[in-house]
Amino acid sequence: MSDLLERLRERGWRVTAQRRVVAEVLDGDHVHLTADQVHTRAALRLPEISRATVYNTLGELVALGEVAEVSTDGRAKRYDPNAHRPHQHLVCSGCGAIRDVRPLGDPLDRLPADQRYGFTVSGAVVTYRGLCPSCV
């Protein structure tokens, strides 16, 4: 994630304090923050940062393929910095905890031609559900 700002600068991104702080907040493994959580954490380091800027920056990072957007429930979208390694998600129905997981094989293999209705199928998103150890 530390090279992220360099990569983006090379792509013509203007590096501002706000963008740097948002990128820093998103650093780590199994990180799946809502925009609001990103804003709260970013504001600890840069109190004047606005919600609009957080939304704009997250949107740009998603468009650039550096961050993935995840919507596991009908609630707020979550932002996942682990966008370079393809993976799926395992969500706890009790507390909402999310883990990145890598299932075996390609889910596309499981969809036979007669179930494709003439679509050109390009991808599959899998969300596993269950209870985490703390939620029994």
Next chain:
Amino acid sequence: MSDLLERLRERGWRVTAQRRVVAEVLDGDHVHLTADQVHTRAALRLPEISRATVYNTLGELVALGEVAEVSTDGRAKRYDPNAHRPHQHLVCSGCGAIRDVRPLGDPLDRLPADQRYGFTVSGAVVTYRGLCPSCV
């Protein structure tokens, strides 16, 4: 779907004009309407029906297992009357069209123990994405 009202009556549901109309609107295959679409169509038959009632009725049908809630994008939830046969969804990235599909095997088989993080995994939701014939 025609026995639905009978089944629910036996379960203590009071059958009202509003509930009947919502159930009728949801009848069919590959039906994935938003709450708002259900309200619009229901209002053609019963003009005074309120949004709140549509939301309440949809919520009850979901709780009773008669209708499935589907959220394919970050937008409005969709309601799928095909809740008795397990299936997944294929969504067109162009126009948003949705088909019910039945992939081979059980997606849970593809998640090895070392990727379960101690969770008790109970289910998986798969959303295939692609372009439908009309969207090339």
Next chain:
DNA sequence: ATCCTACGATGGACGCAGTCCAGGTCAAGA
């Protein structure tokens, strides 16, 4: 080191999806 300016940040208004509530209505059993 300083200037310029186009790109970025701000915050407040706005919109959509969904929930809540107090009061009026009615399905269905007695």
Next chain:
DNA sequence: TCTTGACCTGGACTGCGTCCATCGTAGGAT
């Protein structure tokens, strides 16, 4: 037919996200 508790209504309200006019500043040019 009467009664009553479950149901419906409409409007206010919340959460999440977007839009926009205006102000600020990163970074190339000098």
